Amino acid sequence: MLRAWRAPALARARAGAARGWARSAASEAAAESREDSRYRDTVLLPRSRFPAQLPGRLQPETELKTQEKCGFSELYSWQRQRKTKQEFCLHDGPPYANGDPHVGHALNKILKDITNRFHVMRGYKVHYVPGWDCHGLPIELKALSEVKGAENLSPMEIRQRARAFAEGAIEKQKSAFIRWGIMADWANCYLTFDPKYEANQLRVFYKMYDKGLIYRDYKPVFWSPSTKTALAEAELEYNEQHVSRSVYMKFPLLKSPPKLTSVIDGSSPASVLVWTTQPWTVPANQAVCYMPDSAYSIVKCTTTGQRFILAADRVESTAAVLDTQFEVVSTCKGADLADGSCAHPTIPGRVSPLLPANHVTMTKGTGLVHTAPAHGMEDYSVASHHQLPTDCLVDESGYFTEAAGPELKNKNVLEEGNEAVIKMLQAAGSLLKEEKYVHSYPYDWRTKKPIIIRASKQWFVNTADVKAAAQDVLKKVKVIPTSAVNRMLEMLDRRTFWCISRQRCWGVPIPAFYQKSTGECLINRYLPRNPSYALKQGVNQI
Structure with missing residues (x-):
């Protein structure tokens, strides 16, 4: 009986304590509220009948009413009528007319609008004309992305589809920018496909041409096989985790440099050691470059007895990569390699001269650089100076052409073509080692696929x-x-x-x-x- 009485009694006691605590907490809260209210009227804050928060369904309607009442659409023309000599001009870098508005557009336009409104508040007259870039690959790709058999369309049909797509995108984006309340002259935007705009472009083009600032030439450029077009540097993005198949290979000496004849015994053949991350460019090799002011060593491989020439600073690291040891026979200046020549590692009968170049570095590789003028900007400079051929063996799609030979013809240079060249090096006894190399490599920012450097005729x-x-x-x-x-x-x-x-x-x-x-x-x-x-x-x- 005692236990039965104690249980409900204990429960009643706990409930009473809880009620007491709740009353105490409520009284404390009320006290705090009274304390807060004493200071409420001392803080000078704006008072408004606007609700603190609107239901989602009412937000668009309310925002539109606010824009209309505040005259957002007339704000630009109103401030242009100011009688002031202070004028602030903001040039609008145009968005591409290639799709729906997104957060990138919002960030761009709203930041510009904040800048313009700030200057209006400071008493300036603002000049701001928005526009669109209506041409180019992004629009062409989008316009043709859903067209079956797009590759069979004529140029005129492609242009018609691209223009129609751009016009639709402009209207979508413009509606969004107006909806966001951006202060601008939306009735008089500039469009790059406007005939007057194009005519001005051509006038500037011919002025530059007359001054010798524009020319046509055959030289290597950034090339996107995935879109079959040349690219500017601004159209590249770099993949820091790109994996290349790098190779260490040897170029047998055909003619010893005159200053090293006494060191390199003719009875013991020697080769220059070269490293590259792009084996597919080896068939286009025209030379091997060295740094004239750097030190180079003639070494003997303790395993095979072969003699190699490489940079003195790269002897130990290269031996470690090749899992061998090098005995240094002699050391010389890079300039002492002048007038030497090598046999091409995959093409019998072709000679690759040893040439000086300032772009050779000692941070990676062997200090001797394989030079393919059709596939490198610095390589092309060397070829131009020494009048070497700049033969491109790769077509617009990134495949070896017939000129590359039957073993390579129609093979993708970044895939099976690369593999084929490595096998050719191995068959010729020129390959010393292949390894994967992770490094930064340029990609086409539109297709997110790797690019190549390829010589072609361009403006x-x-x-x-x-x-x-x-x-x-x-x-x-x-x-x-x-x-x-x-x-x-x-x-x-x-x-x-x-x-x-x-x-x-x-x-x-x-x-x-x-x-x-x-x-x-x-x-x-x-x-x-x-x-x-x-x-x-x-x-x-x-």
Whole structure:
């Protein structure tokens, strides 16, 4: 009985304590609320009848009413009527007309709008004309992505589809930008496919051409096999985890450098040691380059007795990679390698001369660089200086052409073609080691697939002639962050040309006429106005 009474009594006691605690907590909260209310009227905050939060279904309607009442659509024209000499001009880098609006558009437009409104509040008259980039590969790819048999369409059909797609994308994006309340002259936007805009582009093009700033040449460019077009550096992104099949290979000496004849015994053949991450470029090799001011060693392999030439700084690391030991026979300056030549590792009878070059580095490889002028910017510079051939054995799709030989013809250079070249090196006894190499490699930012460097005939801007003036102007511009302008200055220093041509149907064409049999090009300021002028000049096969 005692236990039976104690249980409910204990429960009642606990419940009473809980109620007491709740009353105590409530009284404390009320006290705190009264304490807070004493200060509420002392804080000068704006008072509004706007609700603190709206249900999701009411938000769009309320925002539209707010825009209408506040006159967002008239704000730009209103501020343009200000009688002030202070004017702020913001150039609008146009978005591509290649799809629906997204968060990237919002970030771009809203940040610009904040900047413009800030200057309006400071008393400026703002000049801001939005626009769209209506040409180019992104639009062409999107327009044709859902078309069956797109590869069979004529250029005119591709252009019609691309234009229609761009027009639809512009309307979608413009509606979104207006909906976001962006202050702009939306009735007078600029569109790059507008005839007046294109005409201005051509006028500038011919002014540059007349000044010798635009030329056509055959040289290596960044090439995307996945889209079959040349790319500018800005159209690349770098995959830091790209895996290449790198190889160490030997180029047997055909002619010893005169200054090393006494060191290299003719009865004991020697080879130069070369490393590359792109074995598929070996068939296009025309030379092996060395750094004139660096030290090089003639070494003897303790395992095979073979003699090799490589950079003195790379002897130990290379021996470790090849899992052997090198005995240094002699050391010389890079300049002492002058006038030597090697046998090509896969093509019998071809000679690869030893040539000096300042782009050779000692941080990786062997300090001796395989040089294929058709597949490297620095390689091309060496070839131009020494008048070497720049033969490209790779087509627009990234496959070896017939000129590469029956073993390589029609093979993809980044896949089975690479494998075939490695097997050729192995069969010739030139391959010393193959290994996987993880490094940063350029990809086409649109297709997310690797690119190659490939020589082809393109149109270029001669940036070397305007480099000094451009750098002086850039130094006067305040850029945030400063690293951005430093990168631009470095790029101008490094690159002496800019490829402006693309192998596409949808874009502003370079108005030039070509003689079919000779490939001779006719271009001048009169062609866009009078195409028959070309016929009068003797270009009768167009």
